[in-house]
Amino acid sequence: MAKQTLDIGTNANDGTGDTLRSGGEKINDNFNELYSTLGGNSIVTNGINASYATQEMNGDGTVNDSDTLILFNIADPGTIAATLSDGTSIGQYKIFLNKNDGVATVTPTNFANGTNFALSQYGSAQAIWEGSNWYLIGHKDSADTDVVIT
Numbered sequence: 001m002a003k004q005t006l007d008i009g010t011n012a013n014d015g016t017g018d019t020l021r022s023g024g025e026k027i028n029d030n031f032n033e034l035y036s037t038l039g040g041n042s043i044v045t046n047g048i049n050a051s052y053a054t055q056e057m058n059g060d061g062t063v064n065d066s067d068t069l070i071l072f073n074i075a076d077p078g079t080i081a082a083t084l085s086d087g088t089s090i091g092q093y094k095i096f097l098n099k100n101d102g103v104a105t106v107t108p109t110n111f112a113n114g115t116n117f118a119l120s121q122y123g124s125a126q127a128i129w130e131g132s133n134w135y136l137i138g139h140k141d142s143a144d145t146d147v148v149i150t
Helices: 018-040
Strands: 054-057 067-074 082-086 093-098 104-108 117-119 124-129 134-140
Touching: 067 082, 093 104, 093 117, 104 124, 117 124
Parallel strands: 054 067, 067 093, 082 104
Antiparallel strands: 093 124, 104 117, 124 134
16 A cells, blocks of 8 residues: 555645544555554564574584574584575675674684684674675674684
8 A cells, every 4th residue: 555645735725635434534544554564463572572583502503594693502602603604695694693601703604804703702793795795793702802813
């Protein structure tokens, strides 16, 4: 449905605009289309509220294409090695958080900043796919120093 604009007439109360009822119907139709597009009866459940598809990695493995938030979390201190395949669309991004006591190293297939990056405990980083490479766009660790990029 195309956006429906309320006809307010030429002058106030001149009788040339929409009736109150037809104006209300247009408003309802516009809102119904927005809610339908954004996820149904509750806009809070549509994904715009910054809830991310999450992958929890408790050991070495490959980052899922469909997940945005990647949590490195194992019970015992240790290292985790993750591989990151090429993105599926320009602008795709990943958020990495290392809750693990040890180091989590991420090796993208194509990485503009180097070969890989390593996150210490509580380290975090964001990567964005620009079509041919992943780029690190933000990164810090608990000591407020840069994440190690090699």
